Amino acid sequence: MADHVDLVLGQWGAQRPDLDVTPMAVIGRLSRVSRLVGNELGKTFAAHGLDSASFDVLATLRRSGPEHRLTPAELMRAAMVTSGAITQRLDRLQARGLVTRTPSESDGRVVHVSLTEEGLALVDRTLPDHLATENRVLAGLSGADLGALAGLLRDLLESLGDTVPEELVPGRGEPAGRGFPGGGAGIPDGTPAEGSENEFCESPAEDYRAPSVGAEYAGHGRAGGPAGGRPKVVDEEMLARARELRAQGVPVAEIATRLTIRTGKNAGRPPSVASLYRALAE
Structure with missing residues (x-):
């Protein structure tokens, strides 16, 4: 049995035998898996009247403590998109009555975004189906394989600077869904760090400034960026x-x-x- 990446590697091996294309075996498969899984998740979101971007916002607010409230800047950093993109998302969600935007009582320059009762109910209805879809697309791997894969992917992310201090992770060291590290998408108690990771972490927009996220969640200084040092x-x-x-x-x-x-x-x-x-x- 072979996959599409095997075909690509074989073609490059024949056309450019002087090059080591080993990285393509990993990066190519990560790319294809991301696209295929994204398509399946998108179907689940659509069944609930959502898309991945809308679910990102609702899910990030849902797991942000009992108040389910963040500022637009915090959401922007979590989503790794521009202020214009997050504004458009919030406009659509507010028009549907899923979120509200209210001025801060202590600082009139700050706006808080909160889930409405309808928004909370919607994300809570969507989440079980979302997890069921994730379990379905991972069904071809055993629990041991999933644990090994989760660990390897964590190692890769850490090597690229995508880390948070362990003390900020609620329940660190406790079992997480299907018995493999990181396997569950459960909703932790407590308020996450400002700018905490969203559900999908989209690719940065062209005018996005990565170093600011490095300062927020990668554990590096601003000058270093998320992969610096x-x-x-x-x-x-x-x-x-x-x-x-x-x-x-x-x-x-x-x-x-x-x-x-x-x-x-x-x-x-x-x-x-x-x-x-x-x-x-x-």
């Missing part, structure tokens, strides 16, 4: 060894297999290739 898993000794091997012409992917993380939850494992590339690019 050396990953914390790569210490000075590892970096020196990596540079030595790199100077000898050893590929980065092979260098990663020769190194071992010494501290933290990934201790004893090799660093990811992406994190090593970032460290070497300092």
